[in-house]
Amino acid sequence: MAIFKRKKKTGSFDALQLISNLNTFYTPFGTNISKSDVVKICIDRVASQCAKLKPRFIKTENDKTVTEKKGRLSFLLKYKPNEIMTPYDFIYKTITLLLLNDNAFVYPKFDKDSGELKGIYPLRPVTVEIIVDNSDTYFIKFLFDNGESYILPYDNVIHLRRHFGQNDIFGGTGSTGDHEAILKTISINDSLLQGIDNAVKSSMQIKGILKMNGMLSEIDKKKQRELFDAALSESVNLKGSSIIPIDLKSEYIPLEVDPKLIDKDTLEFLQAKILDYFGVSVPIFTNKYTEDEYNSFYESTIEPLAIQLSEAFSLGLLTDNQLERGEEIIFYSERLQYASWNTKVTAIEKLMSLGIMSLNESRALLGLEPIEGGNKRLQSLNFVDADKANQYQVGTEEPKDENNS
Numbered sequence: 001m002a003i004f005k006r007k008k009k010t011g012s013f014d015a016l017q018l019i020s021n022l023n024t025f026y027t028p029f030g031t032n033i034s035k036s037d038v039v040k041i042c043i044d045r046v047a048s049q050c051a052k053l054k055p056r057f058i059k060t061e062n063d064k065t066v067t068e069k070k071g072r073l074s075f076l077l078k079y080k081p082n083e084i085m086t087p088y089d090f091i092y093k094t095i096t097l098l099l100l101n102d103n104a105f106v107y108p109k110f111d112k113d114s115g116e117l118k119g120i121y122p123l124r125p126v127t128v129e130i131i132v133d134n135s136d137t138y139f140i141k142f143l144f145d146n147g148e149s150y151i152l153p154y155d156n157v158i159h160l161r162r163h164f165g166q167n168d169i170f171g172g173t174g175s176t177g178d179h180e181a182i183l184k185t186i187s188i189n190d191s192l193l194q195g196i197d198n199a200v201k202s203s204m205q206i207k208g209i210l211k212m213n214g215m216l217s218e219i220d221k222k223k224q225r226e227l228f229d230a231a232l233s234e235s236v237n238l239k240g241s242s243i244i245p246i247d248l249k250s251e252y253i254p255l256e257v258d259p260k261l262i263d264k265d266t267l268e269f270l271q272a273k274i275l276d277y278f279g280v281s282v283p284i285f286t287n288k289y290t291e292d293e294y295n296s297f298y299e300s301t302i303e304p305l306a307i308q309l310s311e312a313f314s315l316g317l318l319t320d321n322q323l324e325r326g327e328e329i330i331f332y333s334e335r336l337q338y339a340s341w342n343t344k345v346t347a348i349e350k351l352m353s354l355g356i357m358s359l360n361e362s363r364a365l366l367g368l369e370p371i372e373g374g375n376k377r378l379q380s381l382n383f384v385d386a387d388k389a390n391q392y393q394v395g396t397e398e399p400k401d402e403n404n405s
Contacts (some may be wrong), residue, residue, distance in 0.1 A: 034180030082119035158316035355379035
């Protein structure tokens, strides 16, 4: 937009308008990394895989037997964390907030009268502050975008952190996260993409000026422009060409427009830096991955988040006594395993013979529906207790205890 107003000469071309049409401008990217399409896709790849995790409230007895606990907490984790979210939605949003802010906060809501857990909610505060009272008790203060603020005991909030190192409480460098490491790369990448967009636009802008020789009145100029427009339109529409003849009264002066495009290697280098920041490889980013590539992504990116979720939710939702009794919350990854058909069949053959998988679990791995009586476990007779291997092979009996003879 022009700042100074100028008088226009009658019949003259507005040079300022010409410059505005031919030049391109960059707009600053800003500080919100979620505006980047590459960042959005990276976060979606991680969050959508984490959302497949199955949270379960379990109890381990004698370090062997695992049983799933019943009750309100188990119901919330399996079916309905709160009034408006499924478990998939809940985990997806929690992980998204964690990746965007280096911190994610989940609030367990309890009934004031009965003390029953009503729901668990991922929070999206504007600012977060830690307060320590005289007795060294930690409180957390949330300020939301509607202007309301709340102070809660820190123990009452589930806090997930990423890049936890520089700050004693928060992930990144503070409660709002630290995007300085990646923001510059995103900004450069965005500027290059704007350059490509502007190069395309400039190719469709003014390519030249039609100079009319001699002094013409405004009426004659208007008539000449109409004739030129009509000739150009006819040439393009009927002949498929943008070349038109002009007479000696007119002179076409071309304007040199030479937009520069960015090479492919530079764009791929910048995109790779963003992908590495979120632990996403190119095959995962493009959804064209092999079995090994997915397993690598799971072990390096998804599994650490599953462990973090399990530990944070166990500490945030269970008492010390429950933890000591072997109760915990585990985010299982059984729905995440990516494998080819041959790999699945081989795994079933091995695991079923050991009695590890039931018939229905095997069918589920192949994407088949369960069958009646399919919860039975089968085991090969080719396996024997190691302590009884001698007796099984050569028929020797174990020595009897003389005290019991």
